[in-house]
Amino acid sequence: MSGVLHHFAFDPASRAARLALGEARVAFEENAVRPWESDCVVATLNPSGMPPVFVTQERERPLTLCELPAILGWIEDQSPGALLPTDPVERAEARRLVHAFARRFNDEVDAVLLHERLEKPLLRLGPPEARALREGRENLKAHLALLEGLLARRDCLAGRRLSQADLVAAAHLSVLDFFGEVSWSNWPALKTWYMRLKSRPSFRPLLSDRLAGLQAAPHYTDLDF
Known part of the structure; x- marks a missing residue:
């Protein structure tokens, strides 16, 4: 399984998608977007214009998963129990x-x-x-x-x-x-x-996220803080 995740680094839902795909060991490329810009690719993929959007394939057919619930649901369909308890x-x-x-x-x-x-x-x-x-x-x-x-x-x-x-x-x-x-x-x-x-x-990839003009808290990247 693999695909491309269109995300905004400081959107909590986008971060959750990155974590979920990583934990489920789904290989994915990241395309960082700025959803407020008029030419953002997400606007052409998701009617709401909101990230995250994960583009992959299902049985050799293109599949576009718009927003976090769809991505989490797809992961569970692909790997039952990967991110939800069996109990x-x-x-x-x-x-x-x-x-x-x-x-x-x-x-x-x-x-x-x-x-x-x-x-x-x-x-x-x-x-x-x-x-x-x-x-x-x-x-x-x-x-x-x-x-x-x-x-x-x-x-x-x-x-x-x-x-x-x-x-x-x-x-x-x-x-x-x-x-x-x-x-x-x-x-x-x-x-x-x-x-x-x-x-x-x-x-780990989340800890390297930065935006120009925004300062991270001093402890942000520390694992033992």
């Missing part, structure tokens, strides 16, 4: 958490903090607003507390083994960590879990 309770929990990140975490945290820290500088929309940053950070604390509670009694987010939930969560948190938005010392179980994720081979 039905843990599978349900993994899917619940993936959906929670796609909806609540995205709406309450990413749409606020990443808009202020990432989108505004890239699109030249002015400086971050203090009120919005406070709101996003308070929302982030609530979500981190929930994750800390899960990891205080589990090896991985959905249970005993690595799953889609861990990869999606790590993708979201890694973008926030780039900007130094996660106070890891306040969340010891979450920090230990993230250190394990950060040390996996699939994660």
Whole structure:
């Protein structure tokens, strides 16, 4: 299996796709895109214009997988159990958490903090607003507390083994960590879990992601931070 992944390096869904393909040992080439530009190739591949988009072949026929749910579903079809537990309770929990990140975490945290820290500088929309940053950070604390509670009694987010939930969560948190938005010392179980994720081979390419004009937190590339 192989293909081309069109992605934006600081889009959490794109990062999750890169992690998932890496963990499933799917060979892929990366095409980094800027989805806000009018000539972005993603606009011709996905009606929504949003990355990630994975282009591959299925029985010698072209196959275009638009956005993260389609990519995760395809991986599971190709390699059942690769990124979802075989235990039905843990599978349900993994899917619940993936959906929670796609909806609540995205709406309450990413749409606020990443808009202020990432989108505004890239699109030249002015400086971050203090009120919005406070709101996003308070929302982030609530979500981190929930994750800390899960990891205080589990090896991985959905249970005993690595799953889609861990990869999606790590993708979201890694973008926030780039900007130094996660106070890891306040969340010891979450920090230990993230250190394990950060040390996996699939994660290493994410640590080299950079954008001109954006400064990574000093600890961003450290495996033992």
